[in-house]
Amino acid sequence: MSDDQKPQRPKAQPVRGMQDFLGEPAARFEHVAQTFRDVSRRFGFRRVEVPVVEFTHVFARTLGETTDVVSKEMYSFEDRNGESLTLRPEFTAGICRAYISEGWQQFAPLKLVTHGPLFRYERPQKGRYRQFHQIDAEVIGAAEPAADVELIAFADLLLKELGVQGVTLQLNTLGDAETRAAWRDGLVAHFSAHKDVLSEESRKRLETNPLRILDSKEAADRPLVEAAPAIDAYMSAEAGAFFEAVQKGLQASGVAFERQARLVRGFDYYRHTAFEFVSDALGSQATVIGGGRYDGLIEAMGGPHTPAVGWAGGIERLMMLCSEPAAADVEVALVPMGEAAELAANGLLAELRAAGFAAEQGWRGNMKKRMERAAKSGARFAVILGDSELEAGTVALKDMAAGTQRTVARADLLAVLQAAR
RNA sequence: GCGAUCGUAGCUCAAUUGGUUAGAGCGCUGGUUUGUGGUACCAGAGGUUGCGGGUUCAAGUCCCGUCGGUCGCCCCA
Missing domain, CATH: 3.30.930.10 (Bira Bifunctional Protein; Domain 2)
Incomplete structure (x- = not known):
């Protein structure tokens, strides 16, 4: 399959008529x-x-x-x-x-x-x-x-x-079965009697699939279709x-x-x-x-x-x-700063996820970058965790929409978030 | 299978009758601010103009082919 003689690689493209979805x-x-x-x-x-x-x-x-x-x-x-x-x-x-x-x-x-x-x-x-x-x-x-x-x-x-x-x-x-067959015969008789006015496609359908003439798009067939017998007469x-x-x-x-x-x-x-x-x-x-x-x-x-x-x-x-779904993927975004905080964030994440929250942390970047990503994720809350918070046994909880922030005891975080849900 | 139309940066699009080094917005990366996003400013990366051939002093631009997208025809279980 792979031909390493040729430097030309096949283009990364989907098969015709197949599509990729994201977002x-x-x-x-x-x-x-x-x-x-x-x-x-x-x-x-x-x-x-x-x-x-x-x-x-x-x-x-x-x-x-x-x-x-x-x-x-x-x-x-x-x-x-x-x-x-x-x-x-x-x-x-x-x-x-x-x-x-x-x-x-x-x-x-x-x-x-x-x-x-x-x-x-x-x-x-x-x-x-x-x-x-x-x-x-x-x-x-x-x-x-x-x-x-x-x-x-x-x-x-x-x-x-x-x-x-x-x-x-x-x-x-x-x-x-009988009704359908009788109706079909009735339709064939009706359309055959006016075969000359029928569109070419419908004439073909007369042989292969007479019922389908009824939903012909051809304007020429309209009057004939309107005049065609309804199934009720054969029911x-x-x-x-x-x-x-x-x-x-x-x-x-x-x-x-x-x-x-x-x-x-x-x-x-x-x-x-x-x-x-x-x-x-x-x-x-x-x-x-x-x-x-x-x-x-x-x-x-x-x-x-x-x-x-x-x-x-x-x-x-x-x-x-359909009306657009409200896309709130992430509820809580963790923003840890420093190695110790990143490590501690794992425990917090485990706790939040076990409690049913959609929670994630940014993996890279300085605080600004991580806040940006938190905002983009659509998270309702950012939980900021740095050395000073670690020492004090607290986190900073920021309401992303309101822009307000307060200090919450680490032990109380889950309860506070659940109350805000 | 047939027809029309379009292919320029990750996305949406510019680029005079063919004429220097193909631009912008958004997005991305970094900075202004090594602890604060959604608003600001600065900088950077990112292109063989789908691909191949031809015409020309010169092609993103014109011609031919090819591949792909879109829309329609046929069909619609």
Whole structure:
């Protein structure tokens, strides 16, 4: 690998579409993840960990082998055995694979959350990176509409806790298998009858994925889409009752939503509930959290018939929308002067940290430098410790915001800080 | 995969129709003050102008290529 013949070293640069975070963006990232963990705990969801890499067919099968999603947009490569592996482009397929592999049906119904990096081999652009991050929630093994309600209420509360403004929940149903099939046929008939007016892309979709014509961006398709039959005309009694139950449950939970009859999911293992939390602040990449019921997926992957529902949300997008977190990393900064004080500072730090304080000391520089660093760290208090304080068994406690300073007995410091908390 | 656009200090940007030694602010380091930060003043470090080639007496500036960023198209699980 390293070629010491050549003086030219490779540039230190990230792989295309991958990014490094430090400081404010890193804090926002952590804030989203932290809030997600907290809200998921309140809803009784358990953390699940699954691999970042799976055999390519795990994703290829669920996405449809022939689409260029598979051929072009998955981050795939061969390992040393010539086995085709893929960096996960989404969470659901891997979690379902684990559910089958590990026999997790014994725990059903399972309420699971996870978050972490995902990968898609696309040209990066605004809001889309090759490595990106999502939060994810799934309920596996529950056919009840109550599961959909709880899952959506979870997302709703999360967005509220994050302080995300201007988001609306759009809700639709894709019905059960028969309803969906009948609707699909109805749509194909409708669009085929007006094929000549249809945009070129939508004409292609007519063959591959007719439901997707409904969210075509082409202005030319608008009137046709408006005139297209809604699913309601094809709804079976069971599917209608299910959708009704979800809507009533949301209303009872105080979750606001609006019916969006053109909201669809492309793949045919999706059933019933489909929803998206859509922001008006993000341009074309408007969805912040999207999900739905995928009762057919686990069976399609070779497992037992298992109803399931889930959602995922992009952390980077949520970062852009949430109110900025208050970044107070350090509470107490120690400013020791001289070797003896530096040594003594270690004991103080240990005591403070054991008591739950975020505390640190500057490692270098004269007093001025250390005070500067203390100020930059955002610490509320500076604890100044020099030879005279050591002798007297005291410290100087400075309130950084007020600029006031007083002498405190070393033995009382912890109590004084706790009182000020 | 296709298209547009941009690459100058760690960051944000200057630099006359091509014309001396490529500048500023912020940040960083040190000092004014070897015991006091968030405000002041002084000084310093930091650049092969992304990389390679070409045109020219002369290229940060013009041309070609290449790599990278950004935005869009395709796609969006």
